Amino acid sequence: MPHASLRTVLLISVALLLGAPACRSPRGVRSPPAASVSPPRNEPRIFDVRARRFVDERTLLAALAKARFVLLGERHDHPEHHRLQARILAGLVASGRRPSVGWEMIEEERGDALRAYLQRPDASAQGLGPALSWERSGWPPWGIYRPIAEVAFAAHLPLFAAGMSRTALMRLHTAGPPPDALPASQPHAATDLLGPEARAELAVEIKEAHCGHASERLVRMMTAMQAARDRHLAERLLAHATSHGAVLIAGNGHVRRDRGVPLHLAHLGRRQATAIAVGILEVDALPASSDTRLEPLLQLARPFDFVWFTTRLDREDPCVKFKRALERMKRHR
Secondary structure (H helix, E strand, O other): OOOHHHHHHHHHHHHHHHOOOOOOOOOOOOOOHHHOOOOOOOOOOEEEOOOOEEEOHHHHHHHHOOOOEEEEOOOOOOHHHHHHHHHHHHHHHHOOOOOEEEEEEEEHHHHHHHHHHHOOOOOOHHHHHHHOOHHHOOOOOHHHHHHHHHHHHHOOOOEEEEEOOHHHHHHHHHHOOOOOOOOOOOOOOHHHHOOHHHHHHHHHHHHHHOOOOOOHHHHHHHHHHHHHHHHHHHHHHHHHOEOOEEEEEOOHHHOOOOOOHHHHHHHOOOOOOOEEEEEEEEEOOOOOOOOOOOHHHHHHHOOOOEEEEEEOOOOOOHHHHOHHHHHHHHHHO
16 A cells, blocks of 8 residues: 555645645555554554664654654544654653754645744644634644644744645646656756665555556656655755754655655755654554564565554545546546
């Protein structure tokens, strides 16, 4: 199954092509049967990818406290993922960190509204969503994101818009897919950072995310759009980091080390600035730390530094829900 942000890309392409509202309810990552072992409630669900072992929350927070950039992934419509993001942010604050917090969901167009609202004496986490017209944004309800804002407001952390504007996305879409090879004199495009393996894997995920309706041209275009969004997120993190760094709230696909924001952070000349990527992934059954069959977990967790596993939400298959829109997109193409 594709990562969450690929479903976001799917509905962005449907919206751009058909004028439909963008929907942010992608399917999550499905665990292989071998990893489906239900643990006692007190067992950790946090997996340290490099150490190849389960760790407790204190170990995770200790590692994150040393990183300049903390990238927190999510499945956009999963309330538990946002509670965990808030919990991690609160842990960083408790350790003495005061990072800025960037949101993929707050695009550049709403940056002015965000800054204006934060200047108000009555600004609060409760009122932030309405101030940003969140209900018209296409993202899941503000209520499930509010816990993150509550931690940020309580600690007086700076907030900033990290998402690429929809106008810029539209320009990318209108321009069409990039050429297969760029002239040697042209600066590297964001897509050029992806190696052959990452490109091939992303192409497969985009095809799956489009439920079998993606042409090769569309795959190339959506690959370029995804890479451009990742680069933009990295640029915003670098521009808005405080002396205590920055935290990014974004879909799991954006925080992947192999092709997401960490890749672009490194390319932008900040290799000395450490970034730790935490994927928050839903699975059919939570893995147990006593399970020695780690290979299925490693396949899921490979693109991240840490993974916090949660149970899967029961939701309608987007390929069924948006069948008519996808068929219209196919005819339009």
